[in-house]
Amino acid sequence: MTTPLPPGFRITLDQDTKPLREDLWFGGSPARVLRLTPAGRKAWQELARGPVSSATTGTLARRLTDAGFAHPLPPDPAAPAELTVVVPVLDRPGPLARCLAALDGRHPVLVVDDGSADPAAIAATAAAHGAKLVRREVNGGPAAARNTALDHVETDLVAFVDSDCVAAGDWADRLAAHFADPLLAAVAPRVRALAPDTAAGRYTTAAGGLDLGDRPARVAPRTRMSYVPTAALVARRSALVEVGGFDPELRVGEDVDLVWRLHAAGRRVRYAPDVHVDHLEPTTWRALLGRRARYGTSAAPLAKRHPGNLSPLVLHPWPALTVAALLARRPLLASAGFGGAVLGMLKTLRSNDIPTDGLVRAMGTAVHQTWLGAGRYGTQFAAPVLAALLVPRGWGRRAAVASLLLGPPLTRWLADRPALDPVRYTAAALADDIAYGAGVWAGCLTHRTPAPVLPEIVWRPLRVDREEKR
Template identity: 75%
Template sequence: MTIPLPPGFRIDLDPDVRKLADGLWFGGSPARVLRLTAAGQAAWRVLDAGPVTTAATGVLARRLTDAGLAHPVPPAQDGPPGVTIVVPVRDRAELLARCLAGLGSRHPVLVVDDGSADPAAIAAVAAAHGAKLVCRDVNGGPGAARNTGLEQVSTELVAFVDSDCVPPEDWACLLAAHFADPLLAAIAPRVRALAQDTWSGRYTRAAGCLDLGDRPARVAPGTRMSYVPTAMLVARRSALAAVADGGQVFDPRLRVGEDVDLVWRLHAAGFRVRYAPDVQVGHHEPASWRGLLGRRVRYGVSAAPLALRHPKALAPLVLHFWPALTVGALLARRPLLAAVAFGGSVRSTVRLLRANDVPSDGVVRALATAVHQTWLGCGRHGTQFAAPLLVALLVPGGRRRWGRRAAVASLLLGPPLTAWASKRPKLDPIRYTAAAIADDIAYGAGVWAGCLTSRTAAPVRPAFLRRPLRFDPKGKR
């Protein structure tokens, strides 16, 4: 049984949604074709003009937001929410002071000192800002510190805020309003880099790994937004308790990736997790390339433990047969085979759409986009996990090898140059490209290190999907 989105919620259609015909939509993540019945179209006309008011409009709103075709807009709250803020910290007292100053005094704040080398400095900062302090004798990592803080929380909502974050004004009200949805377990804002005006700083502001973009999303494995970090995360305490293992919400064995693990466990339990980029929190970034790339290595190490815990949730590259065959033929300099593969993709897709009474306009353009995205994905995958091989293939090997080197260079340079062209950061394309390649190689090195430790190759294996498009059953909506 579908639990409706509650009255008062409005929904905004995702920008990528296309209306193919009356009652026939395309979009979402994963991509699907949605057919609305007459009753569904009537419910949509109500939602298009205003908020959820009936069970029918609530059910449709839920299905649209679950599919990624739309995003919920909660009603305004009356008064400040009841939320307790948990701030895990280890040293860096000056960053903690900046964080607590930004949090203000509207909500109770609990600082968890996770074995700082100078606990007196942490205690002084907490006291100066009126925060309660809990000290751990032994450092256990951010997950363990959050678990310790959670034991002291009595409010239904808890906000985990890292000590190197600077929250905006009214963040709590804006994020807590979403919890009018009874299925929502957690929500995260957009994380923007606070970095110096250096090469590494400008790159981080343009392509920081914690910044997940400006589009709202449902967070779930296999979708456009598969995870959110806990740099700042507001959560429902009863939902956290429902997925706790032995009383531990965050797995203390995970020093990195404990936030992704929690999000995926909440999803598996049937809860909703959302990303709300209209709220933006600043995040302190490493000041040097050594610090920046070292962090990327640490993030990469978490991939193997996560893959073992959630074998169906983590895939570094998802390939569909026809686009993958087209890209492979182009890279092998087999234009005739590439043309045949692309033509086969168009033919099979048109047949699939017509069999489901869906217009086939725009198929060629859509499949060309799929080929382009597959090429970019293969390039990043190769850079992250096979950079030495790509470099070796670039070494001159005879007069007739220029085509091979051009294909390899396209894999190496294509993704960062494409990203640079779309973002137009305050950084020239050469330095941006060099930084992006170093970023990917560092992350890949961490993944390989985790694979060796955990004795698994799952985090580097691409996933192959046979079904590129989903169709909701006729008459279901």
């Protein structure tokens, strides 16, 4: 049975949610069509006017927020949150001092020294800012340090913040308001890059791996937002303990693993970008690309722990055929593939009594997204092959390969218009993807699994849900 969203919560529709008809909505993540019953339409009318006020409106609000059609807006808390701020640290007393100085002092702070080479410097920094200190004699990594903190925290809410973050103001209290939802296990703010005014810094600011953008989301595997970094995170201690805390065997990717285990336990995790913290970013290309490669090494152990949750490329047959034919300069086959995509979706829509307006444009968008996805996949996992294909004569082949390499970064540059020229941005994005892919391949070899580099084919063109009758 669905647990309703509690009274007092409001919801706001996601920017991709589109009403096709009074009883039909398109949106969500993964994308689907939701058919509302008469009771559901009445509940939506109540939700559009105000907050959750009954089990019926609460159940619909839960359904919409779980599917990604909408996002919850928590009520104003009656009292300040009772939480503990936890700062794990390994060396770096300077950034630690900056982190502690930015905290507003409303909540107790626990610093976990994870085996620093100069423990006296860490102890002095913690004492200067009134923080309690716990010392681990042997370095165990971020997961082990956070687990140590859980053993010393008495409040049920824990605000984790890394020592290289600057988390000023009431960020933790604003996130804590979301815990009026009893199913919520964790909520993350937006982590913005705090980088130097260099080419590497400007690229990181525009495309930093920790900044997940300005759109709120439910965090779950196989959705638009499959994870959140634990550089800054407010969590319910009891929920973390329930799933065994962080996995200390993972030095990288422990945040993804935690989110996926919380999801499997029926808990909710949310991304709330209206709250933000700043994160000190690498200052050189070498450090930046090295970090991306380390992130990539987490894919293989995650794939083995969570089969089916990690797909580097998801392909639908007809759009994939269309893209392949276009790249091979086979216009008739490409036309046949696009026609198959349109006809297949037309059959699905008509069989479910769904309007077909805009179908051709939607299929064109699907082909475009498939091309971009294939290009980034090729850059990450087969860059040497693509580079070799640029060498033989034949402008058609070169143009096709160049479109795969250059299309994704140039598309992102045109959409975001970062403070970096398109040439350097594109070169940086290619190096970024290649570094990440190299890390993934290294992890695959170490853990003896090809899962993180295997594309997935999805045969179902569109999911159609019916809201449960109540």
